Amino acid sequence: MRRVTFAVDYPPSLAHPMHRRLDESAVSRAELLMWGPMDTVTTLAWYDGTPGAVRSLLDPVESITAVDLVAGDGGTYAFVHQTEYELGAPVLDLVADSGVVFLPPVTFEAGGRARVEAVGESEFLAEFHADLREHVDATVERVADFRRWSTPAVDVTPRRHEALAAAVAVGYYDVPRTGSVADVAAELDCAASTAGELLRKGEAALVRGFVGRPRRQS
Template sequence: MKRVAFRVSYPPTAAHPIHRRLADTDEVSRMELLVWGPTAEVTTLSWYDAEPATVRELLTAVETAVASSTVAGDGGTYAFLHQSEYELDADVLDLVARSGVVFLPPVVFLDDGDAVFEAVGEQAELSRLYADLGDLLDTRIERVSEFRKPSSPARLTDRQQAALAAAEALGYYDVPRTGSVSDVAAELDCARSTAGELLRKAEAAVVREQLHRGGER
């Protein structure tokens, strides 16, 4: 199976109301649609690179909104939005619903009118999706790779996890560095050599996982 990253450009007439609003404000430039469902009535979870008050104002563009809530997090704002209907272009929504591929989160909507997403499927189905999308929107393929199942998270022992947490809290990973291995050892009440070994093994596991994930994209 293949994993393909698509970029499409929405004209204002086909864009979702929130996507249109992104182009009209300097306070929000990015929305990441994290969780959604292919139903007429659906609750979505999205993340915005803006403060909660700005996001709440942005959500007023959605006329079909039944309820919404926002939570600050990860340098921006998460928003739950329940709509009585998607308000996406009907032709695009129908194409997505009948496609023979799986769409991976997030779908990223940008303030220049573009949306970026990834789909997984057999080559013939992905080619058909590309052609069908091209009939409706300006569509580009940004990346093609083999699909592989996600790797298991790095397996850290409780002590390794504690060492990483202490190192981060004490400034060991700050730039410039403000904490030391000795500080970590004092926090964990262990020898400096033990703290150093815990950090090296934990860091090695995290780096291997990250490199493996990078090879999947």
């Protein structure tokens, strides 16, 4: 089986109301972590903003009936209850009828872009991609074999996570590499030496978590 990361650019007519409001709020990213069965419409998400900013982002969404906010991990977790998902009907129907499985998180970014990972057989993934492109601008960012490895336990601070995310965005981990530490520093608005240190420490935590070895005490 294959694991594919899709980048999807939603037009305002198909985007969730929360997603459309990201451009106007103090929150720039939302990560949908868990979602309930279609008939309960209960989700758990993480936002890169304060509880107050998240409340301001979500309150105007009319389908939301209740929100519970908990600060954590450099942002805010939100348990959200809705009367309907409010994603554009063509895309929602496509997701419900597809022959692939979707993995959390689904990441929503300011500007209308979302990133989602799907797992399935190549023919079904290709079919999903083709059907998706009939409604939105969707590109394939990454393709890999799917493995049933558990998620490695890692301890990455929010700032190091931000640096790693910036490095991915600027192409620092592309093969061949298309971005530099200086590019990461520009994204973070910090010195190149600081960006380099954040990347090294973040990478070290990821590798230790992946191989399952604790940090050696000096």
